[in-house]
Amino acid sequence: MSAVYARRAVVNIVALALSGLATLIGLVFLVWILWITAQNGLEALKPTLFTKITAYADQGGLANAMVGSLIMDLMALLICAPIGVLAGTYLAEYASGSRLGASIRFLNDILLSAPSIVLGLFVYVIVVIPTTELTDGRITFSGFAGSVALALIGLPVIVRTTDEMLQLVPGTLREAALSLGIPQWKLTMQVLMRAALSGILTGVLLALARLAGETAPLLFTAFGNNFMTAHPLDKMASMPVTIYQYTNDPNPALHAIAWAGALLITLFVLALSLLTRIMFSRKKVSYE
Template sequence: MNSQTLYLRRRITNAIALGLSMFATLIGLAFLAWILWETLRQGISAINLNLFTKITAYGEDGGLLNAMVGSLVINFIGIAIATPIGVLAGTWLAEYANRTRLGESIRFLNDILLSAPSIVLGMFVYTIVVLPTKTLTDGSTTYSGLAGGIALALIALPVIVRTTDEMLRLVPSTLREAALSLGVPQWKLTMQVLMRSARSGIITGILLALARISGETAPLLFTAFGNLYTTVNPMDKMASLPQVIYEYANQAGDGIHALAWAGAFIITMFVLMLSLLARLILSRNKVSHD
């Protein structure tokens, strides 16, 4: 083969490959645009006042009030449980067990928990919370908002552990040495110096965890279960937005589907806002440190 054709062939291969890579990127962006566009279009057209004032017991003529309240309560419980445990566990990984064998293994397992199937975690909570409490209520199944919150906490936990761990490891060691040389005990150093300097990073982690759990559906199906009426009692069965969307999408009827789209729109907006906020906090913090 003469060198001219070889050169030409290599150039053509290069052009095709790079063209395809651009095409792949366009595919990814197109799907993103398609999904967001449909959610916006169908969601906005379904938004009305009933959504925020009526409950799902009215079906097609109702709203999503009980689901929104339920979602708020369950997410709150989830974050309230996961935050202290996650922050302390992340601190242990970064400050106490960095480079020890146990610390490395737990960091490693935490990464696995991060992508473990959420439905299995839901079944775990079903087994340890819903089933045992049955005996307290003469055998009737005790689905509850609390159980849903615990399931979500298990999903939020690894996110918070990981960001806390990473953020604390970014704190310069001179800060630790300075505090220790003044005779500050390590717990005080951790709580009052390191936490403070890594605060915005840790808050970012909590926001990301909230974004992650507010769309979770699978583990809620058999922990919080669902409820046609509004309740804030964590020991009650509780509706949540994702669970109502799931149910409505499986029923027939345009009105019902419109409600499901409205719910999907609200969740998407909420999640996107949270990730935007998280990014904002992180970037603003980065600039101020430079």
């Protein structure tokens, strides 16, 4: 009988050791990627990155890409935040138990992990082709098209967090407000939204963290631009697309600039997701 026990003990120890090894593998890759990005990025970091534009190639910087990314990310948020918050409010407050609500919630989760390159193609077909045809080719790829594509990436994130955050608001708050005779839209906008405000903001930041690093949807919507522009109907440069182009280039001096950009964008995204993580954890504590 002891042989059976010994075997079970051995199997157990081997399995547990392997699971520890698996965790180690995951951590090794995380540290490896971050280390490489930090090392190469810090080496290439220099002030001209922020002052010169990409038209100077390896003598230049990333100023226009930074401005372009900033503009498109903010425009994307301006598009997807109101829509996402309202849609999430609908799911949480008006559609609980309804079939439509359940299926929208379900499909929103699918949109959350839909391939971003297809969303880029979608925007190419519905925005870039029509503007090209309407203006006889004067306006083709544009920063606006890019931000619509990014908005599609951010939308499901905001819908989901808003939905979840509003559901965390205690029902007694709704009952108390309604018993005072307040109409439901006022209840939603002035009581529930305020109660869930920090959660909803977290969702917006989370969406920003996701769309700031996206490259694929921008390739054929915003395209890229070697010059500084702030006009939303111009072709617009962005950090991820510039990094992509520089990485594909054989010139190692451009690789260095790409690494510097990669470091900046990674720092931005990781800082945002750490911030949201801190906000989220505080949120959970205060409601439980």
